[in-house]
Amino acid sequence: NTEPQPVTCLGIEFPSDEARRQHFTELLRERLRDPEFRKIEGFPIGEDEDILKLSDPPYYTACPNPWIANFIEEWESQKPEKPADYHYHREPFAADVSEGKNDPIYNAHSYHTKVPHKAIMRYILHYTEPGDIVFDGFCGTGMTGVAAQMCGDRDVVVSLGYQVKPDGTILQEETDENGKKIWKPISKLGARKAVLNDLSPAATFIAYNYNTPVDVAIFEKEAKRILKEVEKECGWMYETLHTDGKTKGKISYTVWSDVFVCPECAGEVVFGDAAADEESGKVQDSFPCPHCQAVLTKRKLDRAWTTKYDSATKDSIKQAKQVPVSISYTLPGIKGRFDKKVDEADLALIDQIEKSEIPYWFPTERMMEGGETRRNDPIGLTHVHHFYSKRSLWVLSSLLHKTSLIDAQPIRSFCRFLFQQWAVGLSKLNRYSPTHFSQNNRNLSGTLYVGSRISEVSPDYAFSEKLKRLVKAFSSNKQPVFSISTQDVGHMHFEDSSFDYVFIDPPFGANLNYSELNCLWENWMKIPTDNKNEAIENSAQGKGAIEYRHLMAASFKKAYQALKPGRWMTVEFSNTKASVWNSIQTALTEAGFIVANVSALDKKQGSFKAVTTPTAVKQDLVISAYKPNGGFEERFQKEAQT
Helix, strand or coil: CCCCCCEEECCEEECCHHHHHHHHHHHHHHHHCCHHHHCCCCCCCCCHHHHHHHCECCCECCCCCCCHHHHHHHHHHCCCCCCCCCCCCCCCCCCCCCCCCCCCCHHHCCCCCCCCHHHHHHHHHHHCCCCCEEEECCCCCCHHHHHHHHCCCHHHHHHCCCEECCCCEEEEEEECCCCCEEEEEEEECCCCEEEEEECCHHHHHHHHHHHCCCCHHHHHHHHHHHHHHHHHHHHHHHEEECCCCCCEEEEEEEEEEEEEECCCCCCEEEHHHHCECCCCCCECCEEECCCCCCEEEHHHCEECEEEEEECCCCEEEEEECEEEEEEEEEECCEEEEEEEECCHHHHHHHHHHHHCCCCCCCCCCECCCCCCCCCCHHHCCCEHHHHCCHHHHHHHHHHHHHHHCCCCHHHHHHHHHHHHCHHHHCCCCCECCCCCCCCCCCCCCCCCCCCCEEEEECHHHHHHHHHHHHHHHCCCCCCCCEEEEECCHHHCCCCCCCEEEEEECCCCCCCCCHHHHCHHHHHHHCCCCCHHHCCCCEHHHCECHHHHHHHHHHHHHHHHHHEEEEEEEEEEECCCCHHHHHHHHHHHHHHCCEEEEEEEEECCCCEEEECCCCCCCCCCEEEEEECCCCCCHHHHHHHHHC
């Protein structure tokens, strides 16, 4: 049935979901005109219209979400009445946080770090009941929201090794004191509600799409239509002649290589040709100069440079020279892929593309200040558009332009979710990996490193498999049981004691500079992160260990204030320095939490051991902390002191 159905949202009935969206969009537009609203800490850097285009209020806003308190109030009122003698009690809990990394949902969008939703489900099932409200203030891609919804999916719960009774009781296999296997009730089947927040607009946009119902059949149809239109428009840029000199092939990817200058004869050395082993494709430590045979190493070489006019910045730019060296392509009606060296016709085609003007908007901003964002300044990659070849820039801008013209918001958003993640995959961060089966998404995780050999993939090569995987991952229909905000967690507004459980996987010291790593995505979105309160150690932002600890303490204080007394918070903590580990512990104590247990995952045994040393941070740790309610502090006091 394609007829619009009436929907109820926050107690208001609307004739259709689109009417709901329009109503709340107008309210958000009014809020955005209020200068005080824009002063909220962590408010992203963006124009009103760009924020509104991305948002789907009241469920998700690409800025602070004004409706979170309304959702909490509504969800609380929907909870079943508890018996008069009800008493909440849970033991601290730890489960393998790497579980579920092969799940299609987990792999639908790459991000710098994420805890799989299946791992988070075990925590939510342990600490909460159906209808309870879960909070994640550093939500990243929104896996906590996915986990909260999936707690109502019988098949997914059973796939985790639990039993589910017809009345929804969830049982877990345990061993009793006689060594006998027994099934013990641990939870109830049913979705939980989630309040998600992140400082990064890229993160919350991904989280929104992960948590929103989408009609995958319509999405697939629209995505294929757009790819077909782009193929029609840009297909000529990806044509190459087969080695027979007459059959037209379709480029899968083009390998580009740095060019250096031999210190002995001053001849140009194409790194990918001179240093790569013909058979394995691997780079050798030393290699002969193709002109004078002098033995060279990469360290000994100076770069070759090229100077060109940049029409976007209206300036002459000097960049490290890179040239195309080889092409992998397919032929019509023949299975498999072919490889060839770049020939004159290929170079002429690239030259023709270079001379053409892209008819769409694309980001031309200076890369933001930062160690990662400006690490490529010395090779002349100083602005966002410099990170793309001309044809990749054209393809990406065309895909996003055509996506922006889709009428239906959920489909438009999900197509954007598909295409926008390729802001990295289509860029020069995509390293050429000859030993890997696929040349897609070969960027070095956690950095904006540009390698000496890069793989420039075609849209057909990039999207055909990805689209199939997305359709498979999102085929189950979900109900929106979430509210997403984009701001600094330490300055969020909600009533005290609003949440039943908190799960967070916060930033760890200088491990990852999220606002820098999200820079390409967010410039395509036109909404960069305001990183003033980003809780990391980063010299470009003037933040060391002390600043990091203060920012984490503010975040934990907010979580403490919002958590109900006697309830739990789980902090997932990944390997890093002892100083960061100490900062986290200090911040937790300063906020008022009592740390009841710290467990480390022993990857070999797949089991947890209590951590007793202050420096044991070479593995993933799980911190179980609770907000005191005067009841069971004494019991954990001894454990907390260790």
